[in-house]
Amino acid sequence: MVTLVEVARHAGVSASTVSYVLSGKRPISDLTRRRVRDSIEQLGYQPHAGARALASSRSRIIALMVPLRTDMYVPVMLEIAVAVATAARAHGYDVLLLTGEEGPAALRRVTGSGLAEAVILMDVQLDDERLPVLRAAGPPAVLVGLPGDPSGLSCVDLDFAAAGALCVEHLAGLGHREIAVIGEAPGVYARHTGFAERTLRGLRDRAAELGAGLLHRPCEGGHDAVAGVLARVFDERPGVSAFVVQNETAVEPLLALLRRTGRAVPEDVSVVAVCPEPVAAQASVPLTSVAIPAQELGRRAVERLITELSARPGDGGPEVGGPRAGGPRGGRPGDDGAGAGASPAPGVELLTPVLTVRDSSGPAPASRGGVRN
Amino acid sequence: MVTLVEVARHAGVSASTVSYVLSGKRPISDLTRRRVRDSIEQLGYQPHAGARALASSRSRIIALMVPLRTDMYVPVMLEIAVAVATAARAHGYDVLLLTGEEGPAALRRVTGSGLAEAVILMDVQLDDERLPVLRAAGPPAVLVGLPGDPSGLSCVDLDFAAAGALCVEHLAGLGHREIAVIGEAPGVYARHTGFAERTLRGLRDRAAELGAGLLHRPCEGGHDAVAGVLARVFDERPGVSAFVVQNETAVEPLLALLRRTGRAVPEDVSVVAVCPEPVAAQASVPLTSVAIPAQELGRRAVERLITELSARPGDGGPEVGGPRAGGPRGGRPGDDGAGAGASPAPGVELLTPVLTVRDSSGPAPASRGGVRN
DNA sequence: CCGGGATATCGAAGCGCTTCGACGCCGGAA
DNA sequence: TTCCGGCGTCGAAGCGCTTCGATATCCCGG
CATH class of the missing domain: 1.10.260.40 (lambda repressor-like DNA-binding domains)
Structure with a gap:
């Protein structure tokens, strides 16, 4: 050597x-x-990386903790991970991949040993067991997601509440009065995964404001599960004329079932999804949807971390050592490319959701069930 | 500290x-x-990790290179990555996440700097530009996938050729004489991604042996693309009574389209897929399929690497330092849990595919088009 | 012609750990 | 009793890099 x-x-x-x-x-x-x-x-x-880390006490490594379970949003997770790795490299950092398996201990291990200088957490739950570690003199950290109490933490996420509201607004604007929500698997709610609950709150609040009826049903992925849920929905609320889907694996089954039961989309029933763009665009009926900006989330998380890191010791020198540092950065820290909403707390950055209208949503069929008013 | x-x-x-x-x-x-x-x-x-690495010249880090593009097999990729991370931890190793972006240079960088001791490569192409780096006095490496020339390399993969053969056998055994293959996106073949081509070869060879007709069509994901391909298939070969699908995003559209065009599965048309278990099991018709054992692949790749690593320097001591090392290992190196096929080359380990019969395949409809013989 | 302040370079002291050789001690064989 | 061989422990020498002070050099004004 x-x-x-x-x-x-x-x-x-x-x-x-x-x-x-x-x-x-x-x-x-x-x-x-x-x-x-x-x-x-x-x-x-x-x-030599080790020698460098030893002498400078900076490892130039960021730890990324991904969920162990792969029961939801899989493509989103990978996309975020890849975006994080790419963005980190652009700043001369490497990424260490941790799974949720070891839990909080993994965080202590990699930061305590100086292996990683900072961490990014994905799949944050409302009351996440890893958070105490971070708050208590923890290393620099950014969460992708929003815990119940984000105080003292740095978070980046899509504003899912706004996303929910946006869906309801869109549908209500088209005249729909009864909306059903096909949600994530029950387990996701049981874990109190922030984004699912926040979406739901946004949906409910806006529906209440606009006087629309809202029926929420968690749903496992897969054809049969969706079929069951769907049957019960129409049973309980025959007047439902619109669906909001927040569950990638339920999208196609839902469309197939609607078709099969003779309901045309969007003539008879409208469907709006909260999902990554490719899923919406490639569905059997291109879906009106609110995108989940995975890459953007990953990139922003890294930008935040880098900012925090370089603000720490007397750094800020030029030529950080990474090849072509500062090269292909889509946006500069501080820009509001996708529009950061007014932060509800310092350190929390919520991206403003964008609804793209495609072919799956249209005017409510003229008074089918009982239209109020 | x-x-x-x-x-x-x-x-x-x-x-x-x-x-x-x-x-x-x-x-x-x-x-x-x-x-x-x-x-x-x-x-x-x-x-201190750095100090350790410096003094012992062993970083206890494995680099994992995942594809940058996310146009195929996304859940499989994530699952492999997570499995690798988990298995590595069980041996006291951490995993560094690299994207394909930097290409061969990334390999040189992380191994040359002593950051990583070994590498695992995913999404290997037939003539992969990263391979020369590995052959020429490279670090210990394991490929998940099979390049055109695996000599001097350590590889783990599903035996996709056998998987293809298995599909044809199953269908031919049910009396199908004309089989259509819905493949990956054209770009995947253009890149010469090994698994796609090997599957195709397996399909073709066995079809030829069994005297069955085989029509292969690459296919972008998404409803419309599948619709186009399907129309042309039935146009060219009206006698097609079975499909083999190797493209997750084409599965549901295919089923939907068959249904819509009045072809019942499996009464009129049989469908067999090469895909992860959850996709097959949760499809709108549970699919007869050959599973892609993502976790197994990840685990085996790590086992191989660890074996190679500990065979190197005068190691082999007890208590490697990782917490609970040797704990939750599903299988021990050398076991043939999933059955390793006879290796075509030393260093290549191909897992024997398993076909699970579900609801989507059945006897060919009695002589519909022209049945030969 | 000399002092002072940049500017460019060097030397040495670590960073925290591993590892090799050495040493003291104890029990058994001679 | 003496000698020998382990066993258990210690001390010291790095591993390759960063960083802090010191030094040498040069240019300028006085």
């Missing part, structure tokens, strides 16, 4: 000079810098 | 003794060991 000392010898300078060329923390003459760079190139030198 | 020296002082021993207690590489008396362990506990000591 080529070491810094060998590079120094080869370039005819001292070790510290090579180090300063690399870090840019002290001025180095053009000539020397060039010579050192040449030597680095020729010898194929790569700084 | 608590250091080893502080632990030593607290326990009244030397630093090296603490180190040996931790590594178990030299005998330590019971009494001393207990004292040291107590001190570690009380002080909440965590060994």
Whole structure:
């Protein structure tokens, strides 16, 4: 293995000079810098990560904790993870993959050992057991998701409440008075997963405001489960003319079942989904939907973390060492590309949802069941 | 931060003794060991990862390279990734998440800098640009997938050729003489993704052997794309009575379209899929399918790597340091739980596919088009 | 012609851990 | 009793890098 000392010898300078060329923390003459760079190139030198971490107490690693279970939003999770990795690299950081399996202990382990400088948590629950670790003198952290009490924590998420409200508004605007919500699997609610409950609240509140009826049903994925739920929905509320779906695996079964039972979309029944764009766009009926901006979430989480990290020690120097740092960054920290809503708490950043109208929603059929008013 | 020296002082021993207690590489008396362990506990000591890596030149980190694009097999990818992370932890290793973005350079970077000791590559293509790096004095590596030339490489994958053959056998056994294959998106074949081509070969070879007609059509996901492909298939080969689907996003659209065009499954048309179990089991018609054992693949990849790693330096000592090492390992290296096929090359481990019969396949309708013979 | 302040470079002291050789001690064989 | 071989422990030397002070050099004004 080529070491810094060998590079120094080869370039005819001292070790510290090579180090300063690399870090840019002290001025180095053009000539020397060039010579050192040449030597680095020729010898194929790569700084030893461990030695660096030891000497500088900065590992340049971010830990990303993904849920162990894969019962929901799988593509979203992967997309976020990949976005995090990509964004981190653009800032010279690498990403350590943790699963929820070890729980809070994993956080202590990787930060306590100096393996990771900071963490990003996905799939945060309302009362997440990992949060105390973070609050108590924890490492820099960003949650993708919103816990019950976000105080003292940095969070990024889609504003699911607003997303729910948006769906109801859209449907109510089209004249629908009875709306059914096909939700995530019961287990998701049982775990008090924030986004599911917040969506529901948004749906309910706006429905109440607009005087529309709202029926919520959790639903396992799969054809049969959806069939059961659907039958009961129409049984209880024959007047339902619109569905809001927040469950990727229920989308196609729902469409298939509606079709089969002779309900045309959107003529007889409207459907609005909260799901990633590809799912909505490729559905058998292109769906009017509120997108889940997975990439954006991942990117923002990293941006926040980097900001926090570089604000800490006397850093801020140029040339962080990552290749092409600062290159392909879609947006700069602080821009409001997707529109950050007014934060309900400092540290919480909620992206404003956007509803895209496609083919699955239309005017409510003229008074089918009992239209009030 | 608590250091080893502080632990030593607290326990009244030397630093090296603490180190040996931790590594178990030299005998330590019971009494001393207990004292040291107590001190570690009380002080909440965590060994510094960087210092460890530096001194021992072993980082205890495995790099996992996942594809950047997310146009196929997304749940499988995540499942493999999570399985890798879990299995690695069980052996005291952590996982570094790399995306394909940086390509071969990322491999050089993380292994050259000693950040990762070994790598696992997913989404390997037939002629993958990352392979030369691995062959040329590369780090220990395991591919999940099979490149065109696996010589000198360690690979784990499902035997997709056998999977294809299995599908054809099953259908031919039911009397089907004309089979259509709905494949992955054209881009997947264009990239020469190994598994897609191998499946196709398996399908074709066995079909030829059994004298069945086989029509292969790549297919983008989404309803409309499938509709187009399906129309053309029936146009070209009206006698098609069975489908093999290798494209998760095409499954539901296919079933919906068959239904809509008045073809009952499995009475009129049989469908067999190559996909993860949940997709098959939850489809609107539970699908006869060959499972893609994502978890198993991830686990085996890690087992192989660990074996290779511990065979290297003078390791093999007890108590590797990872918590509960050797705990929840589903299978031991060398077991043939899922049945490893006879390896076509040393280092290649192909899992034997298993076909599960569900509701989507049945006897061919009595001579519909022209049955030969 | 000299002092002062940049500017560029060097040397050395760690960072926290592993590991090798050495040493003291105890029990058994001679 | 003496000698020998383990066993258990210690001390010290790095691992490769960062960083802090010190030093040398140069240019300028006085």
